[in-house]
Every structure is written in structure tokens, then in C-alpha cells.
Amino acid sequence: MLTGLFFSAMITVCQAFIPQVIRISVDGVLGSDLSKIPEWVKAFLSEETIRENPGKMLTIAAFAVILLAAINIAANYYSKVFAAKGSESFVKGMRDQLYDHIQKLPYSWHVKNQTGDIIQRCTSDVDVVRNFVTNQLMEVFRIIFLIVFYMVIMFSMNVKISLIAVSFFPIVILYSGYFFSKIAQHFQEADEAEGILSSVVQENLTGVRVVRAFGRESFERKRFDEKNERFAGLWIYLGKFLSLYWSIGDLITGIQILTVICMGVLFTVDGNLTVGEFIAFVSYNSSMAWPVRSLGRIISEMSKAGVSIDRIAYILDEKEEDDRPGVTKPAINKDIVFDNVNFKYEEGAAVLKNVSFTVPAGKTFAILGNTGSGKSTLVHLLNRLYDLPDGCGKITIGGVDIRDIDRQYLRSQIGMVLQEPFLYSGSIKENVGITRESSAFDDIREACEIACVDSAIDSFTDGYETIVGERGVTLSGGQKQRVAIARMLVEHTPVMIFDDSLSAVDAQTDAMIREALKKRMAGTTVILIAHRITTLMQADCIMVLEDGAVAEMGSHEQLMEHHGIYRRIYDIQMNTQLDADSV
Template identity: 45%
Template sequence: MKKNILLYSAAILCVAIATFIGTLEPLVIKVTIDNVIGNIPVNSSNKVNYFINKIGGISYLQKNLWICGLTLVILTLVRGLFLYYRGKWSAKASENIAKSLRDKLYDHIQHLPYDYHVKTEAGDLIQRCTSDVETIRKFLSNQLVEMGRGIFILVFSLIVMFSLNVKMTLVSMSTVPIIFGFSLMFFSKIKDIFNEADEEEGKMTTVLQENLWGVRVVRAFGREKYEIDKFDNVNKRYQNILYKLYSLLGTYWSVSDFLCMIQIASVLIFGIYFTLIGDISLGTLVVFLNYEIKLLWPVRQLGRILSEMGKMTVAKKRIYQILNEKVEEDKEGEKKPKILGNIEFKDVHFEYDKGQPILNGISFKINKGEKVAIVGQTGSGKSSLIHLLGRLYDYNGGSIKIDGVELREINKKWIRSNVGTVLQEPYLYSRNIEDNIKIAKKDATKEEVIFSARNASVHEVIESFEKGYETMLGEKGVNLSGGQRQRIAIARTLIKSSPILIFDDSLSAVDTETDRKIKEALKEKSKGVTTIIISHRISSIMDSDKIIVLDKGKIAQMGSHNELIKVEGIYKRIWDIQKSIENEWNDTIVS
């Protein structure tokens, strides 16, 4: 709020002026009823008498009663003008704060550790960055200023009421403490339900998001009914919590309405009695009835303000759960050495959760410009090894050195800018193909984009599209085949010219012929570049300088293709199986 204090101060000042003018309106009616129409003499010491004499006196007003009406109209117009600016400035301030908060959240999320994103549901994050921010914006736009308005109404009205009649003022305030206490009790109950509702909305958003992103899987396996039932369950839980919330709100408003009506009735009954015995004038009774409605409004609104405050408090808590998460920060003294591509793992140990080792004593060496393949069963630690190289996680024990520098001592952003990674499941944005390739290098020329696309064996495919490189992609590149997505992702990585290239099973969705073309293009492109390939397809890694076979977090075998197929072990078994399948397939085609 720091940068918007001036706007909020202006809005509250407008509220104060509008409220003060609103306090004058019933007094104009009182003077009209008592002094102009009722002929009750005006107290000579009264400031009102000064203004009446300036206009022309009571006799003049009696002949020109329209002046009293016009005064009310002018006061109402001026009050409306100040309320307009109050709404304008408070809305502007709250929108500024909401934008600032959204920007802060987005920036913070971008810098959170990889592990946080792996463990957090995207739907819940989206809900916190949208609905929860909107809840705070609404409170700051409406309820915060309304609190100020309520205080001003209370102060101005009580000053005038006590000056007119103390007994009637006490009658007017008799049920206010009860309504106030009931509002506080209501606030204590409603806050927890708001929190439950927010959490259930987040779960519902997650289910919806997963279904929309995985719609092809749902259709392919005929899982529509299962997904509908799954959504129906979370929707019912959300509905039940909202029903409980609205039941509480309904109880509050009905009880507070009942108490307010009792209060107005008591003012009317006692006011008529005091008027009949001559204790107050008819105009004073009208003033008290008018002020009573004005007074009860902020007291009654207290429940709404408190409930919105409860909702805002929950939203703020959920937002700050994100903002309080530690971001990846550059540590003092971190190095930015020239990366050539020499990599050394020495007795490396790593685990995601304590007591569950993923890599257990891994040691190997890769020289600059070498092409190294990593194979192994699912869960053997292949991807974890790659995560360590990009410092998405830090190893628990041992040593990893890049060109002789300990990896932990190298700046995270620096090492990632020098390591090009093509993931197994590439993510393409809803932009055109050229922009997707240029993500890794924003200032890349069109010639560089085409060159990297040729190396990834996807240029001809792109040119076959009606709009070529300007072709817009659907969410996650849904309008492309799996192989086309992977090749565009490869082109995106190659455009950066990184000294270390990692292919995390990224050729799995391309056919054998395309695989061969990509490898031939990469031979020229990757001269002097350290290349690491994770693959289950041995035909893609046969020409590697070194093949590392992982098994249950340890190196089971290491050597060239020709060396490994001569030794009984995991690699030879995979090779025999794949060769057998390939031979059977070729025989089938021939026959």
C-alpha cells in the first residue's frame, strides 16, 4: 500500500466530507419542519440562525419554501460528487495494489526452486494468483474505505444527536453493543469456513486444469464418465462448504436485520412519546430517525466488513505462503567460469527424500567434445543425474566438477545458460513456431532460427505449413505431432550454441529415419560440444564415445557399444531384445 497512501488518503477525505454533508441534510429538514413550517423560534445563539438571516430570515423562507428543497438537492449533489471521487480513487489504488501483488507473485514463482514446482499443484497456484488476489483487491477497494465511512458517520451523528437530546441518543444506541458483539462472534466463525472454501476451490481448479490438459488421454481411454464423477465429487464438497457459508451469512443478516428493526422501532416509539410530552420537536424526531438509519448501517455493515476481512485475511495468508517460500538466490562468491564441457562425477550421492537414495556413489568422467549415452531401467537415476548437472537440485555427497570447478560453487543461472537441455516431454507455448524456437535466444535472427530447425530436421515440416514459421501453436503445441514437438524443442536448444548439450530421451517420438538425419546434422553442429544422451533406443546411441549403464542408482556397466555387447549384462540384454524385435519387424514387412 506504500505507493498508494496518497490515493487512499484522498478517498478517505472525500468520505469524511461526504459523510459530513450527509449529516447536514437531516438538519435542513429539521429547520424546515420546526422553524420554517412550525414557526418555532430559532435560538439566536445557534449558528443556523446566522445562515437563515443571510438568506433573508424565517419569513423569507416561509414565502420561498423551494429554497429548503433546493438546499437539499445541492447538498445531495455535492455529497454525490465526493462519493464519486472516493470510489474512483479507492478503486485506482486497489487496482494498483492488485497489479503490484500479481507482478510480485509471478516474479517470485519464477524464481522458486524446481523442487517447489514439482511438489505443488498448478491449479492451487493459479487460484492463489487470481481469486485470492481479487479478494484482497475487493476488500481494499470497498471495505477498507467503508470502515472509514462508518467511523465518520458514528462520530458526526453522535455529536449532533447528543447536542439535540441525550435521552433519545441513549435510546438510539441501546442495541448497538448487541449488534456489535454479534458481528464479532460471526467473524470468528466465518473465517475458518472461508479458508475451507478457498482450499476446495483450489482443488476443483486443479481437477479442471488436469482434465483440460489431458483431454486427449481421457478421450483415448474412454475415461469421460470417470472424470465427470471425479469433478462431481470435488464440486459437491465445494458446494457443501459454500452452502454452510451462505447459511451462516443468512443467519447473520436476518438476525442483524431483526435487531436493527427493533432499534428503529424503539426510536420511533420513544420519539413519539417524547414529542407528545414536548421534550423534543417533530423535526428532532425526524433527525433521530434519519440518523438512526445512518448509524445502524455501519454497525450492521460491520458483519460484512468483518466477513470480507476474514476472507481477505485467508487470501493474504495463502498468498504469503507462496511469497514466504525461499527463492533461488545467488550466493556471494559464486563463480562464473568459462564452460568448456569437461565433466567429472566423483562418488556422487543424491536423494530427494531422506533415507531414500536415488544415486549412490556415481563416478565417471566426460571430456570436452565427447558424446556420452546414459541408459538404464525406469527409476535407475538417469533423469536425476541430469537434474544435478543443471543445479535443479544439489547433490548430498561427493563431488561434481565442471572444467575443474566444483558445481556447487558455480552460479546456478550461469551453469543453466551454458547447458542446453531437450526434455523428454517438451513444452511449447501458445505462440508461433519462430517465437518458440527463439525462446532460448531472444535476439536470434531468422537465419539462425532456420539453421537450428534444419539441424533438428524440422525445417521442411515447418515450411509445409500454410504460414510456415508464423504458424500459431495451440496450448503445449497440441496441433503438432509428438515427433514434431520434440524436433522444435531440439531446434530451440540448438539455437543457443551451448558447450554442453543434454538430450533427455528427446528422440523417442521420432522415427528411425528422422533420428538418423538429426544425428547426422548434430555431428557437424556438436563438434567440440559435450553431448549427453539419455535413451532407451540403443540404435540412437551406438556411436557414442562412452555408454554408462545405470541400475538402482549405481553404475552397472560403462564402455563403448562394441565393448558392452560382448559382455553379459543389462546392456547386452537390452540390445538383444531390441535387435530381435527389429528383425521380426523387418521379416513382417518383407512377407
């Protein structure tokens, strides 16, 4: 980066010398006032040569200009190369840091923030910062160096006219500064509108099946159109604003150049300035006009970078999930106890109310409850996706508060299958083996057998190499769930949780999977969440959850005798089952 800056300064120096060479040749040839020619030139070319052989002098001057131009090109090349190297490695570091940080942010943060918006912050905003570092920062340095350097030369030639030229700079820079403070907010609005726009697109593409199934295309198009229009509108407004800025800026610059030329002519006529100096002066002044203007533009673009830096900082400043000091890694194959747990999400009503139960080590514990009764929330808490605040009860494993257990370790010991499993774009083999660095194929195959999905996989032409996920074949909901079950099985965790993960599997396969699992899972603690009574009636203990509170708890037989909700649900489901069978 520094090397880049050095070469960039060199460009300015080379460019500053060219008008000097011209000035000396013009003054030399016109012979106006040789006393003004610097000593070092006189040492190189004696006064006589300049007077008597102007041709030779012009040739030397011409070569000097060519040489300077050549150095200029080389410096230009190297300044760009080094600047790019420096800034790219800076931006790469930033991207890595962002990605790494996002991986460690709490689940609650991910739930709260829209994916499209996060993606935009990690892509366009990072790009703006990259541009800021690669171009703008370098430019600002170059321009300030150029202005200072040119001003030193100009002042050494003629103070009065230099003062006139310089007096315009504060106007131009203040004007840009004012403009920049005005425009920052509009840029932010436009950025946010872009974030919303990409969220809409992302949501639409992810939910394409819902969109098609409900014929929502025109609704979606309208929704997109609205956001798109707002986004375009904001940019059109910005465009108008910018045009106004450029026009007024052009006017000020024009007036400045005109003033300097007029004053220069007067000075030259009065003999205060040689013709060569006049030419050099006008040339410096015009070369400075554009950089001074750009300084304004760059400052206004920097405001955009400021917005992007804020938007990136929004992610980076978010606290990563961390453990309190002194966390341990105890054995997890112990009794899991929920002790008077009360919980609500950040915003909203109580989701769990005074929930107490014990999952004995190595047993199967089932939870039955309506949608929204808080079953998944129990799992989120056990997995420490959310931590219980103080005074809201306690969750312990083997007597240890789970908040005192290393979070990463805890999660690695609790296998989970979700109701809507997520498959990565990749082969089935990769999807099943993804949780372990080196899963042997035999393990993967065995897990798929237990999950009763191996025969389905074998029926695909590519077998275990079949690509699934976004760009692969579409598996049915039940197949996906079974692949996810297999994925959990290869982990061999002491605790396994099935969160409604057999819901999309037919009753017969459900029974087969449970049978296969029973053999495999001896000694494993299982938490089985289900809607279907047949799925969970063989569990050692069944808890019925109603509106976040424990309604009933006991074995199947006990609950049947109790004649409560469980019995009611049982009767309903069995009757429908009989009806279905008799059809």
C-alpha cells in the same frame, strides 16, 4: 487512495447536514424553540424572518438540500474514481510481484504444488484482496467516520436518547464479530474446495487425449461431480449460516429503531426535544442502523480476505531460488565430474547411489538405463533444479562445485531437450527462437535443418509461421522433439543434454539427426540419454545405470566384450531389429 477517502468523508458530511436543514426548517416554521437554532443560521436569517416569513425560509432550506445533494453526487463520483485508481494500482503491483516471485521459485516447489491451485491463488484470491481494498477498506473507513460524526451531532442534540441509541451498537458489532470468527473457517474450506475443483478441470483438459483414449469420460465426470457437489454443499451450508445471521441482525436493528422512536416520542411530549430535533434524530438513527450492520458484514467479508491473504502469502513466503554468496561464472566447456553422488527426493527412497563418473570436455557421454533408474535426476542435479545437500557427494565443472556457479548462468550454458518437450502457443519460428531475444531467421532455419524437421515444416501451408501449441496444429511426438532440439541448437551452448529426446523419432531419422549434429557439435560436451542402443553406441563413453547405481561404464567395444547388461540389451534390441527388418 487518500483523495478517495477525503471525498468519501465529504459524502458523510453532506448527508449529515440534510437532517439539520430539515430540523431547522421544521422548528423554525413550528416556532417551537428558536433558542435552539444555531447562531450561524441566525446570522444568516434573522429571527424575525424565520418567524414572519417561513415561506422564504423553506425555499432556502429546499435549495440547501438540493445543493447538498449535488455536492454529495460529485463527492460520490470522485471518491469512487480515486479509490479505484488507488486500489487497482495496488492490486496490479501485487499481481506482478506474485508472477515474478513464482518464476523464481524452485522447481521442487512447482512439482509439489498443483497448477490449478496456484492459478486459483493468483486469480480468485487476488480478486478477493482487490475487493477488500477497493470496497471493504473504504467502507470501513466511511462507516467509522459516519458513526463518529453522527454520534457527535446526536450527542450535541440530546445526550440521554443518544446513549440509548448507542447502547445497541456493541451488541450488533459483537454479534458480527462472533459470527465472523465462526465463519472464517468455512470460507477457507470453500476456497480450498474451489481450488481442488479447478485442479480437476485443468488436469482433465490438459490430459484430454488420455481421457478420450481410455474412455475415461464417465469416470472423469463422476470425479468432477463429486468435487463439484462438495463445493456446492459447502456454499449451501454457508448460505444457511449467513441467512441466520441476517435474520437475527434484522431483529436487533428493528428493536433498536423501535426503542429510539418510542423514547423520542416520550421526550418530545415532555418537551425535552423539539419536533425538528426528533425528526433529525430518528433520521440519523435510521441512517446509522444500516452502516452499523454493514460493519458486521464487512468484518465477516474481511475474514474472507484474511483467508485469501494467507493463501497468497503461502506463495509469497516461499523462499526464492538463490545462490550462496560468492558464486562465479566460470567457463562451462570443461570436464563435468559427478563424485560419489547420493540423492533422494524430499519424500521417498534413495534415487542415486554412489554415482561417480566424468564427462570429459567436448566428448559425448551416453547414459543407458531403465525408466526410473535415475537418468533424469542426474540431469536435474547438473542443471541445479535440485541442489545436492551437504555430505551427498559433489558435482563439479572444471573443478568448481556447481553450487558455487551462478544458477542462471549455469542454466544458460547447458542446453536441454526433454523427453516430453513443451511447445508454447505460437508459431514454430517463435518456439525455436524463444530462448534468444533476437534469433535471426537463418539461425532458426539452420537449427531446424540439423534437427531434421525443416522438410516437415516446409510441408505445412504456413511453413515456419505455422501455429503450434495449445491452439495450433498438433505436431507428432517426434516432430515436437525435433522442434525442441532445434530450439536448443540455436542457443549454441557449450553443453547439450538430450534426455530421451530421440525416443519418439524413428531409427532412421535418429541416425540422420545424429550425423548432422556430429558436424555441428564439434567441441560441445554432449550428454545423451537414450533407450535405443543404436542412438548411443557411438558415444565416447557409455554408462549403464541400474536402480540409481552405476552398473557398467566404458566404450561400446569395451561394454560388448564385458558381456554384461549392456551386451544383453544390445542383443535383445538387435534381434528385434533384425526381426522387424525381415518382416
